[in-house]
Amino acid sequence: GKFYVGVASTGIYCRTVCTAKTPRRENCTFYPSAAAAEQAGFRPCLRCRPELAPGNSQIDAVSRLAGAAAGRIEEGALTEQSVADLALDLGVSERHLRRVIQSEFGVSPIELAQTQRLLLAKRLLTDTNLPIIDVAFASGFSSLRRFNALFKERYRLNPNQLRRQRDQDAVPETLICELAYRPPLDWAGLLAFLTQRLLPGVEVVEGNCYLRTVQIKKQRGWIAVEPAKGKDALRVELCATLAPVLLQLLTRVKRLFDLAADPEQIGQRLGDLAADRPGLRVPAAFDGWETALQTLCPVGQIWKLVQTLGQPIETPFPQLTHVTPTAEQVGAAAPQVWDAIAWPDAPKQRIQQLAQAVQAHQIALQPGADGEQLASFLRTELKLDESTMQYLAMRILAWPDALPTTDPATGASIPAAHRKQSDTWRPWRAYAALHLWKQ
Template sequence: MELDFERCYRAVDSRDQRFDGCFYTAVRTTGIYCRPSCPAVTPKRENVTFYMSAAAAQRGGFRACRRCRPDAAPGSPEWDARADTVGRAMRLIGDGVVDREGVTGLAARLGYTERHLNRMLTAELGAGPLALARAQRAQTARILVETTDLGLAEIAFAAGFGSVRQFNDTMLEVYAQSPSRLRERRPVARGEAGVINLRLAYRAPLHASSLLEFLAARTLPGVDEVDGTTYRRSLILPHGTASVALRPGERWVAATLRLSDVRDLAPAVARCRRLFDLDADPDAVDATLGADPALTDRVRAEPGVRVPRAVDGFEMAVRAVVGQQVSVPGARATLGRIVRGAVDRGFGAGDGLGPSGPAPAPATTNQLTGFPPAEIIAELPDSAFGMPAARRATIRALAGTVADGKLNLEPGADRDDTIARLLEIPGIGPWTAGYVAMRAIGDPDVFLATDLAARRGAAVLGLPDAAKALAVHAERWRPWRSYALIRLWRAA
């Protein structure tokens, strides 16, 4: 992909934070690469090269700026929104797939050969999957070096490096400092084992209250909770369980992670960013929606409204099926019974991944057992569901399809294929499939024209409230109809 030099240089000259993560500025005279908003003196035009990714800049021989920390910039909104192979690959790399399964596993998930996948990523990003994963490993390692008292050898393997030597060489190349020097610069105070405190950057504005209000209305005992301005929830990650507390601030979201295995740091961060939609471009979204007179005042009053997404695609799909044609409180009560039914059968008593001993006591603020995975849901007795037989059969069919690997509900999934497979399950219709695509897979352009709350919100705003007429009007909101839907729900 070609970068417009003039547009990029203007963004750097004005230190425009909206472009952080969209491209990187490398200065040949210093050998450093920065994010566009770096406060350093603007480099001369003739000394600048622009890259699409931090990995490409590193591959070009540049090291990360110590002042603006370009490796910790928000993710590109383009890769977050795109449904093509490159966008899917970037989301999977962010979730740590290359570290766990290698490039072979990544290519297999995407349905391409390793060679062709490498060509596609290099053509668009200037770096292949190994280089992109390496850049992420370096960032993960830096976080662990500066925020934990883990031994450096332990950090090397936790971050995904194959050897301590590879870890040392990479950190020296990317940051121009050895891991031990990085730790000397930022001494670590000993704290609770497994606890990591981070700041998750985003593009302002962020309408945090809308996120917290939406999630608070749908919390489940033992799974998640909202306490004032803090959202807490459990996570089931590739190597174990975790819990996270997220507190939105003016410039970043403060995250406190409690990990049972520090190898899960990168996927945990990726899922938290996804949940709060932190890689969105609110200016682009609000510019499109605000151009509609019916939404202008709402956008002006509440800039930066995000789409609350998900940390677990299967959990979101179950929530969507249960939520069909019932109120939010009703769905919450039914889902609570399902979680309690799983806990009664031993889920969460051990590692959070299945039955292992007696059931724990009822969840409290510090005891979140998580949402049961597909294998557990599929085996629950009828009494655990508390719903009509047809709806119960739909959830079991959904769980079985996910457990068998026939349905992928993660962000790297092919959106069209996932929707088609969802619609093949008896009891799942367009509304449910669309809701899952919006919140679990991250499709920014879903519109549920038949949704009762959306139609009520449309009527409040003076828009047509008949499904067909509303769908026609919503065409002007492309490619951000998911964000328009959230605003209609808020208006209702």
């Protein structure tokens, strides 16, 4: 996923891991993104499947902006808003956003969005029996006609030609997708991290599998994530009710399990610190509001909030009973509801302030949000200490260079002697923090 190879003799572009016969060098052109390769007229290889490639971690300021924009586009931002609106959300001018995306990915924002939609559609056509009209809408297209036309124009295939022979009359109850990563992946470490901060009724770890309820826009359901057998990938099973928000869902899962990380690059910077667990990942938030709620609630008391304000949901799993209460629900909770929850005044007021700020769009709790604006709010309005602010930046903003000195869930901390050398870990200080917490 770091770059793609367009082969002039075949008209196909591949990942570098493709098992097809190596083409002659003079027939190869290299592109920084799948979108750039498609813009040059190449279609995706059916063998190495570029849509399965892991992404890249974004480090410097320009790359962070490009990565945040790409993440929002991958979630379907340009389906519902313009490039100008997206730029406003990210706190930059439209012209600067277009320039950054062109520089980083070699295409315009709209071209990037089209490629991401088409690659997701290709994955769904190949791996699921979701009806084609549902594939079109799940991939972010607003009409079946536009989907069919662009798919045929770009890939020289009709969607029906790519579809495997399946029982077309069957209505799928669940969908299965695979998300690739660069090995190694410390799956046990990820599960341990998440287990220490599970939201009761919303999340559970059973054996080697992470399960949770999901609410995105008006769609509700559940997912189950575990390692795919024999592959460097995670297997994501989700109920079919979440198909309309599949773009947003898969992006969130990738962030939660830090699938864009490059362990080799991080290990080179951290040295011996990363030697024992080279596949350690830094889990970002599945939902920024939810993570803030978990972090600021009194220890062991968040279940009261979930049970009181979270909406019940039916799932095949007895331990998954509710979806996380939204900022709107928490902000609108009546005094008698808070009396029933029986929290101390300080955390209750913090949560209420946070909910009101989110509702008023005073702050945004997602990657690409204005970090200085969020830090200012957390510091001045909620009176949070520096370590907690860094923890929230690490998880909510998916910022790999954040340095939380103390884990708010376990109390583990970075020894003072190690903090003095933290500059040598840049730009991967968040990974160093998790390594030291485990020690």
